Amino acid sequence: MKANCWSYVWGLLCMPADVLLSTLTGECVHDSFSSGGPKVCVVGSGPAGFYTAQHLIRVLPVMVDIYERLPVPFGLVRFGVAPDHPEVKNVINTFTQTAKHSNCSFYGNVNVGKDVSVEELKQAYHAVILSYGAEGNRSMGVPGEDLAGVYSAKDFVGWYNGLPSCQKLSPDLSCETAVILGQGNVAVDVARILLSPIDILKKTDITQPALAALAESQVRRVLIVGRRGPIQVAYVPRPRKRLTELLLKTALEVPDEKEQERRNKASRMWAFRFFRSPVEILTNPDSSRIAGIRLAVNRLEGSGERARAVLTGEVEDVSCGLVISSIGYKSIPIDPSVPFDSRQAIVPNKMGRVQQATGLYCSGWLKTGPTGVIATTMNNSFDTARSLMEDMESGTVDISAAKPGSQSINSLLKKRGVKPVIFSDWEKIDSVETSRGEARGKPREKLLTVEEMLQVAHK
Incomplete structure (x- = not known):
């Protein structure tokens, strides 16, 4: 002692x-x-x-x-x-x-x-x-969730962040519209990565294969879907009253001429879609991959955090070529x-x-x-x-x-x-990654396989 x-x-x-x-x-x-x-x-x-x-x-x-x-x-x-x-x-x-x-x-x-x-x-x-x-991934429990073009946010995040088990994911980004199910922090992160300019991303520690794929991405529109309303979103710790005020102000504000011109010239856009739950992933005619998603329209019973989403019986079909499920890890x-x-x-x-x-x-x-x-x-x-x-x-x-x-x-x-x-072995990996990153003008370039990591660690 x-x-x-x-x-x-x-x-x-x-x-x-x-x-x-x-x-x-x-x-x-x-x-x-x-x-x-x-x-x-x-x-x-x-x-x-x-x-x-x-x-x-x-x-x-x-x-x-x-x-x-x-x-x-x-x-x-x-x-x-x-x-x-x-x-x-x-x-x-x-x-x-x-x-x-x-x-x-x-x-x-x-x-x-x-x-x-x-x-x-x-x-x-x-x-x-x-x-x-x-x-682990939480399942959506809807028909078609195993189709090509549907990914879990956990795997998608692991892909662009260099998790070895996710490096074979190779997501197809050739579509114009992506739908993200869930409105938590991870959903917003994924939307931002999909839409961020490559010049910004290439200065981060995003993996080189992901950067190359995103540079060729055709995704221009991202919808972030939630089963409840703006009061219940989980992506920020901001007090609910202040959050609601900001959302209403943005929704009701009439943009001035300069702002409207900026919006008209924007090549990419994103939006929240509230009061919606996934019902089914829709396929193209040959059923090989997704063509859209069917969403149930909800209403709320109760208020605040305890409000419960209840089906109205209405549905809405959204055309998209990419669905990312961000409904939670397990x-x-x-x-x-x-x-x-x-x-x-x-x-x-x-x-x-x-x-x-x-x-x-x-x-x-x-x-x-x-x-x-x-x-x-x-x-x-x-x-x-x-x-x-x-x-x-x-x-x-x-x-x-x-x-x-x-x-x-x-x-x-x-x-x-x-x-x-051991930790000194990890420091060898860290040194190699930071050196590789330095050569590309980024914080690090991660080793992407366990085999590569062990080869460097046990030199």
């Missing part, structure tokens, strides 16, 4: 009042730590994983190992944030500091549930925290031993404590579902870290016995032919 006094003091400041009181007046949790401190592993290196690890190591002298399926860290910060929003990616600097902390280690290229089981992790660590996010089960609520697509938990599984925790979207922004995930992850701290102090999680941690896991991985990527 003395060697880590500043961390201890910071921990006192961050503790809930009841934990702080018991720490100051009773047995300090630090005093019961086994030699070298408790060992905790975090599965997933996105915002939830890093924020959980960050809070633990700044408060307690614990050893935290982060396991990641891909050879590269940072999850949705790398693969989900829009290329033209680089300021949001600045959080990577904070995560890098966490990864370089003496009490933290990163092990990429380790597929938990396949290369190593959760039960094996539980044997090696005092606690296991699942933070692997939401990598988590998927990682290991048969981990409880999973398939209806809500989360691991059932209470304040991050996985139900009926002592020593097992979850944070991020796996804990709550795919809601909120990075700041929301930060608070969510800190809450899970505090739950673990409380359980260590109360004895619910036994930290008296020594645990082997990464030593035993690395031994298992070696026997199974898996070579992890």
